[in-house]
Amino acid sequence: MELKLPPIRGLLETSLTHWPGRLSSVVFLGGCTLRCPTCPVPHLIGWGREQGAIPFDSILDALYRRRRWIEGVVVKGGEPFAHPDLPELLGLLADLGFPVRVDSNGTRPAEMEAAIAAQLVDCVTVDLKAPLDGRYLRAAGADVALRDLFRSIEALLAGDVDYEFRTAVRAGGPAEADVLAIARTIRGARRWVLRAAGGRDSGVTGLTRLAREAGRFVREVRVEGRGMIGSFRQAVAVEKDGRNDS
Amino acid sequence: MSAEQGGVRPVRQVRKRDGRVVDFDERKIADAIYKAALSVGAEDRFLAEELASVVTLFIEKSFAAGIPGIEDVQDMVERVLIETGHARTAKAYILYREKRAKLREAETRSTGPVQRELFAPGPVVCDDAERERALPLDRESLARRLGAGADLPEGPASQVAEAVLSRLRELGLDRVSGSLLGRLSDAELLARGMLPAFLARGVKSLDREGISGVLFPKEPDRAGVPALRAGRALLRQHAIEDVLPKAVASAHLEGRIHVRGLSAPTAAFAVALSTDAVRLGPIPGVSGGFGPGAVAAPRRFATHLGRVARRVAEHVTHGLSFPALNFLTAPLYAGLGREELREEAWHLLAELSGAGEVEIGLALSPPPLLGARKARGPGGEPGPETYADLTTTALGLATALLEARGAGEALGERERLPRLAFTLGPEALEDEAALAVIGMALAEGLDRDSVLFVLDREDLPLIGTARLRARIEDATRLTDTATLGVTVGSRAVVNLPRAALRAGLGNTGGFIAEAEAAADLALAGLAARERFLRRAAAGPDGPLWPFAGGRGEGARLVDPEHAVASLAVAGLNEAVLLSCGQELSDSDEALKLGLRVLRALEEKCRSARRPGFEPGLDAEEDVALVSRFPPLDRVDFPSAAPRLPAVYSGGVGLRADAPVDLALRLDTEGRLAVSVRTSTVRFVFPRSPRPSPESLLALLRKTWRNTRIRQIAVGHGAREWN
Numbered sequence: 021m022e023l024k025l026p027p028i029r030g031l032l033e034t035s036l037t038h039w040p041g042r043l044s045s046v047v048f049l050g051g052c053t054l055r056c057p058t059c060p061v062p063h064l065i066g067w068g069r070e071q072g073a074i075p076f077d078s079i080l081d082a083l084y085r086r087r088r089w090i091e092g093v094v095v096k097g098g099e100p101f102a103h104p105d106l107p108e109l110l111g112l113l114a115d116l117g118f119p120v121r122v123d124s125n126g127t128r129p130a131e132m133e134a135a136i137a138a139q140l141v142d143c144v145t146v147d148l149k150a151p152l153d154g155r156y157l158r159a160a161g162a163d164v165a166l167r168d169l170f171r172s173i174e175a176l177l178a179g180d181v182d183y184e185f186r187t188a189v190r191a192g193g194p195a196e197a198d199v200l201a202i203a204r205t206i207r208g209a210r211r212w213v214l215r216a217a218g219g220r221d222s223g224v225t226g227l228t229r230l231a232r233e234a235g236r237f238v239r240e241v242r243v244e245g246r247g248m249i250g251s252f253r254q255a256v257a258v259e260k261d262g263r264n265d266s
Numbered sequence: 267m268s269a270e271q272g273g274v275r276p277v278r279q280v281r282k283r284d285g286r287v288v289d290f291d292e293r294k295i296a297d298a299i300y301k302a303a304l305s306v307g308a309e310d311r312f313l314a315e316e317l318a319s320v321v322t323l324f325i326e327k328s329f330a331a332g333i334p335g336i337e338d339v340q341d342m343v344e345r346v347l348i349e350t351g352h353a354r355t356a357k358a359y360i361l362y363r364e365k366r367a368k369l370r371e372a373e374t375r376s377t378g379p380v381q382r383e384l385f386a387p388g389p390v391v392c393d394d395a396e397r398e399r400a401l402p403l404d405r406e407s408l409a410r411r412l413g414a415g416a417d418l419p420e421g422p423a424s425q426v427a428e429a430v431l432s433r434l435r436e437l438g439l440d441r442v443s444g445s446l447l448g449r450l451s452d453a454e455l456l457a458r459g460m461l462p463a464f465l466a467r468g469v470k471s472l473d474r475e476g477i478s479g480v481l482f483p484k485e486p487d488r489a490g491v492p493a494l495r496a497g498r499a500l501l502r503q504h505a506i507e508d509v510l511p512k513a514v515a516s517a518h519l520e521g522r523i524h525v526r527g528l529s530a531p532t533a534a535f536a537v538a539l540s541t542d543a544v545r546l547g548p549i550p551g552v553s554g555g556f557g558p559g560a561v562a563a564p565r566r567f568a569t570h571l572g573r574v575a576r577r578v579a580e581h582v583t584h585g586l587s588f589p590a591l592n593f594l595t596a597p598l599y600a601g602l603g604r605e606e607l608r609e610e611a612w613h614l615l616a617e618l619s620g621a622g623e624v625e626i627g628l629a630l631s632p633p634p635l636l637g638a639r640k641a642r643g644p645g646g647e648p649g650p651e652t653y654a655d656l657t658t659t660a661l662g663l664a665t666a667l668l669e670a671r672g673a674g675e676a677l678g679e680r681e682r683l684p685r686l687a688f689t690l691g692p693e694a695l696e697d698e699a700a701l702a703v704i705g706m707a708l709a710e711g712l713d714r715d716s717v718l719f720v721l722d723r724e725d726l727p728l729i730g731t732a733r734l735r736a737r738i739e740d741a742t743r744l745t746d747t748a749t750l751g752v753t754v755g756s757r758a759v760v761n762l763p764r765a766a767l768r769a770g771l772g773n774t775g776g777f778i779a780e781a782e783a784a785a786d787l788a789l790a791g792l793a794a795r796e797r798f799l800r801r802a803a804a805g806p807d808g809p810l811w812p813f814a815g816g817r818g819e820g821a822r823l824v825d826p827e828h829a830v831a832s833l834a835v836a837g838l839n840e841a842v843l844l845s846c847g848q849e850l851s852d853s854d855e856a857l858k859l860g861l862r863v864l865r866a867l868e869e870k871c872r873s874a875r876r877p878g879f880e881p882g883l884d885a886e887e888d889v890a891l892v893s894r895f896p897p898l899d900r901v902d903f904p905s906a907a908p909r910l911p912a913v914y915s916g917g918v919g920l921r922a923d924a925p926v927d928l929a930l931r932l933d934t935e936g937r938l939a940v941s942v943r944t945s946t947v948r949f950v951f952p953r954s955p956r957p958s959p960e961s962l963l964a965l966l967r968k969t970w971r972n973t974r975i976r977q978i979a980v981g982h983g984a985r986e987w988n
Binding site for chain 1: 927928929930932933951956957958960961962963964965968972
């Protein structure tokens with residue numbers, strides 16, 4: 021019987037940046053539930069099979085050749101949980117012995133919960149683009165059921181699986197008040213990553229200050245991106261400061 | 267009084283002391299008598315001339331049948347002066363003669379000012395530029411020079427010298443530069459068909475264009491102190507012509523190999539020094555009343571270490587290192603707070619800055635050789651604590667040095683500051699305190715300048731420099747921390763692409779044979795240079811004598827007797843491509859060919875080993891050196907020129923932009939690293955996105971476990987790895 025797998029549109033064999041603390045491979049799936057105006061991978065939005073897919077055999081071969089190095093596989097999109105065949109792929113990766121992380125936008129909570137329940141994922145990240153109100157709809161460029169996002173957040177906060185919330189901070193992105201509004205939404209979360217994106221390197225100092233502020237709501241806030249190393253030390257301090265809210 | 271009177275034959279010539287026959291000149295006799303008279307208060311020039319004519323008359327009578335000598339003339343002057351009642355003048359004249367005789371004697375020993383002789387044209391004067399002195403040149407002295415420089419026997423040397431002097435006289439030259447004299451001597455040797463003597467003399471000089479090139483270099487990378495560059499150019503000539511065997515010199519000039527450090531043939535390639543040797547003193551070649559107690563205070567120690575580094579660095583071409591400095595010196599820094607440590611670290615860095623290429627070795631766990639030993643206290647005697655007990659201080663000092671270096675870089679002092687090399691053992695990768703230092707080092711590497719991590723594997727000793735880490739084979743030397751040093755005598759590099767070009771595409775067997783032949787030449791060059799190095803340490807005249815324990819005091823700072831030699835390779839990837847049409851990253855076959863070459867060269871090193879000569883295989887990473895080869899290869903192999911890159915890959919690594927990801931690169935380079943003693947993998951990350959320190963730590967751990975790579979450099983750059 022032929023395997024039914026989601027279309028794999030890209031593979032990054034080795035990455036030091038996609039799963040901090042691990043050397044990982046990254047599998048990119050096509051098809052997204054959102055239409056963010058600032059999407060960094062617009063070629064992955066479409067669902068059409070005609071866009072082609074990388075045969076899983078070659079993915080398998082690449083992962084096998086790097087088995088001594090790879091400490092996990094990151095599956096991202098698009099929106100991976102929007103693919104009905106995703107469990108099949110996650111199962112194959114788990115069978116190979118690789119820890120798996122799925123980077124999601126949080127719009128498919130049921131599928132996410134099912135994958136977690138089936139122990140097909142070791143870590144889930146949810147990208148929060150804006151506070152969960154009208155601002156989110158604008159940022160996502162699509163009509164999104166916000167309740168799905170709340171449900172995804174609740175599932176992660178209440179569950180045992182490792183997770184991470186992520187927010188890209190860029191010029192024209194969420195303002196300071198927006199960032200703090202998101203922080204309140206994920207109050208008590210284990211980890212939130214603020215990522216300087218879109219060349220907003222000059223704002224790193226501000227980002228660090230934001231991280232410190234957000235530390236009142238979230239146990240660990242990390243800052244990534246340009247100048248991240250300097251900020252990382254700060255983030256360690258934030259981690260300590262932030263524990264009073266947990 | 268006429269010379270024709272009395273039927274005597276007029277005197278026309280006089281024979282000088284060196285045998286030359288010159289015209290007789292009565293005025294010179296008059297001058298001499300007049301000068302003698304002046305010295306005793308008489309001022310009668312007319313009388314001097316009268317007496318001179320009497321002298322002439324007597325000479326004509328006495329030497330009717332021959333040519334009088336200068337001494338005969340002078341004897342006659344004395345006689346005439348005495349017999350004509352000018353005893354005081356005669357006495358002054360006799361004293362003057364004696365003085366002149368002494369001067370002549372001194373001049374023949376190449377000292378003293380030159381003065382013209384009486385009665386004849388003055389001797390030819392040679393400007394000795396090296397001693398900044400003008401010396402009289404006669405046949406004997408020139409013959410001696412030719413005898414020594416051209417291996418000429420006394421007779422032919424004397425003939426050539428006489429011919430050269432005659433040529434100078436014919437040309438009317440009474441003053442000649444050393445280089446012109448050399449050229450005239452060469453011309454005479456060639457004219458007489460004495461080719462071996464001509465070749466034996468060699469030519470070491472900078473002509474006008476060469477000097478101009480030194481003073482006003484067209485290439486920016488040739489900037490520097492002109493005097494040093496000129497000196498290096500001359501010494502390089504000397505080394506190529508006189509130190510290296512002819513075949514090796516040809517291969518060097520052709521670009522088949524490159525023998526390093528020829529412009530400083532009496533200097534070692536790299537030296538690792540134990541700071542205990544410096545602490546315990548006395549330090550040969552370094553003045554100062556320091557002893558173990560006197561350098562107990564960190565500040566005094568730093569000052570002393572700086573002095574030693576600067577002194578030794580004069581005799582090292584490519585790197586001076588202080589292995590495990592943080593552990594060996596921990597007793598000096600024990601008990602200091604964080605701020606105090608930072609301050610002392612800054613002083614240490616400042617003292618070592620500008621002393622050339624200096625590397626501070628920082629161990630992140632107690633080195634196996636040291637851990638259980640009692641640490642030497644500030645007074646130099648073993649104290650109650652072991653080095654392992656001092657780990658916290660050692661890590662604190664490493665941290666302080668890291669922070670101080672970061673601050674120094676921020677001030678724009680990067681080039682002058684010593685580099686830090688962190689040695690990691692398996693313990694350090696599991697220890698929280700050590701991991702904190704590693705994380706800081708990684709952050710510094712990505713923020714400012716790259717940092718070097720040395721993976722201290724079982725067979726890897728804790729000593730060496732970034733360019734080479736050698737194993738101490740002699741166990742007796744490991745019993746004393748003061749002797750934990752190593753001298754890398756010299757390095758010769760094999761241009762592997764040239765070997766492949768000589769063999770031709772598809773001829774992999776020929777490629778390996780050519781690489782082996784080049785290795786033989788390089789090993790011969792290494793042996794020659796090592797011999798020269800030992801000569802530099804063998805006697806009081808040698809520049810390395812004080813540092814090599816020649817005075818019998820203190821530790822050996824440079825040790826040519828136990829020096830290791832380095833046979834290095836460059837451009838393996840390009841060579842494999844030129845030989846089999848595929849790069850190392852293209853196929854297993856290409857990789858296997860690369861491994862075969864390295865193993866063949868490793869075997870060459872092994873079979874060349876003998877007591878006092880221990881070559882090992884290394885990777886040459888120096889971009890400046892690797893850049894020397896492609897232009898030479900293009901000239902000799904024009905048909906291959908379009909396929910040759912501007913710069914060959916350093917060492918045995920893959921092409922910098924090879925189409926492989928990080929994991930495959932590490933796998934491949936890890937396999938190649940098995941054969942070479944020092945292999946460095948460079949992780950260059952862009953400013954954004956950056957990996958987290960945790961990810962880099964994971965990478966370090968994996969590299970440790972999965973490969974035999976010995977060194978990792980982490981830094982930032984324009985290129986992204988993943």
